[in-house]
């Protein structure tokens with residue numbers, strides 16, 4: 110008999126789940142509170158500028174290819190992934206910079222300029238992170254429970270994946286200068302966690318940056334959810350937008366959803382909406398005291414003309430990065446000397462702005478809203494001035510006079526738009542006790558047939574990994 114499945118949320122996790130389940134013969138209905146798909150991977154259009162509002166790095170392209178091949182098609186008929194060169198540029202507060210190229214030999218010349226002998230450290234770092242990647246990758250398609258820890262088969266993993274080292278302490282073994290340690294650990298911030306807290310095995314992100322390279326989907330990041338939606342629809346999935354699920358419960362052997370004033374029953378439900386929100390608001394449960402990722406303040410600028418000196422991806426480090434991380438993750442202060450990131454997708458993809466114009470997407474990590482109601486709206490002028498002054502001093506660009514179009518996104522918008530607990534942009538934190546076995550599982554222990562796919566469950570956040578979570582959920586249903 111055909112299984113009736115519902116997916117709650119049309120983020121990349123929900124869309125990939127819908128594509129997989131409908132390809133495996135399930136009858137699939139997707140309910141999404143917003144009027145369109147994509148979730149955090151959304152696009153905003155204004156006066157010919159197309160701003161990708163969330164993710165900007167495509168890493169681990171094989172994870173994207175996998176979901177299409179699972180459904181019997183080739184990704185290349187849906188998305189054109191372009192490898193970036195340079196991959197990214199780092200701007201240090203003292204005026205120095207580091208360009209990371211597609212060609213590692215060129216990157217090594219840059220590293221040597223900053224720290225003599227560091228190209229050797231780079232080779233050793235890549236060797237170690239390659240080993241970690243090969244160990245971790247197969248685990249990303251499996252759902253673990255804390256009881257897995259008691260299985261002796263998994264004990265060797267403790268040393269194999271360096272469970273007791275942090276991302277930072279791993280980098281420290283290969284590079285002497287703080288500048289390079291930051292350059293090989295900043296990726297942790299993109300999971301919303303400090304590199305001092307992230308376990309060393311997350312250095313597989315550095316491996317993917319340098320070995321597998323970084324990609325951009327032509328037409329913008331929003332092409333990813335659109336492609337997955339098209340794929341799901343071609344397999345028969347039905348999409349219901351403006352349809353916020355209000356509650357989920359057990360109903361005589363099936364699972365019900367209350368949505369649009371109606372109660373509907375399904376054999377299986379996969380929740381893609383934020384895990385903590387779903388547990389408390391949709392299932393009415395108490396949850397453990399989890400740790401949450403940081404939030405971000407986002408500024409999307411359409412510029413009157415093109416500017417020089419920036420790559421597609423640009424990272425600006427604070428003078429005192431340790432203090433900056435402490436402000437965000439421990440003290441919950443407004444960072445007065447923040448690290449930030451600028452995405453200039455128009456370097457690669459001219460289709461995203463009118464001719465001769467650039468997009469600047471500026472992301473500033475800030476504390477989340479746990480125990481706080483202050484989402485920095487009132488300090489916005491200050492943050493903006495600090496960031497603009499830094500851009501001016503390092504690049505000689507007076508941003509204020511170049512702005513044609515401007516949009517913003519605050520920590521509270523993550524709650525209002527996406528239902529993300531505490532506006533924690535990247536969901537549950539990726540510290541050791543919330544990684545691997547210890548991250549919430551993809552199935553529900555109390556309600557048979559209820560599953561989870563998305564950033565806050567196993568294996569974790571970030572597009573490729575969220576796509577892997579959809580495979581775990583779909584396999585548990587169809588196996």
Ligand SMILES: Cc1cc2nc3c(=O)[nH]c(=O)nc-3n(C[C@H](O)[C@H](O)[C@H](O)COP(=O)(O)OP(=O)(O)OC[C@H]3O[C@@H](n4cnc5c(N)ncnc54)[C@H](O)[C@@H]3O)c2cc1C
Pocket residue numbers: 117118119120121122123140141142143146147148149150162163164165166167168299352353354355381382383405407472526527528534535562563564565570571572573575
């Ligand atoms: C600013 C930013 C930058 C990022 N940068 C990167 C990057 O460069 N590379 C990368 O790989 N990842 C990046 N990420 C992380 C990545 O975007 C996320 O991990 C991923 O998009 C999460 O997908 P998801 O499907 O789990 O959740 P979401 O995208 O949040 O989707 C969940 C969906 O559920 C819907 N929903 C919520 N409640 C309900 C309800 N009650 N009923 C119906 N629908 C509901 C929401 O509206 C949403 O559409 C970034 C994220 C952000 C925000």
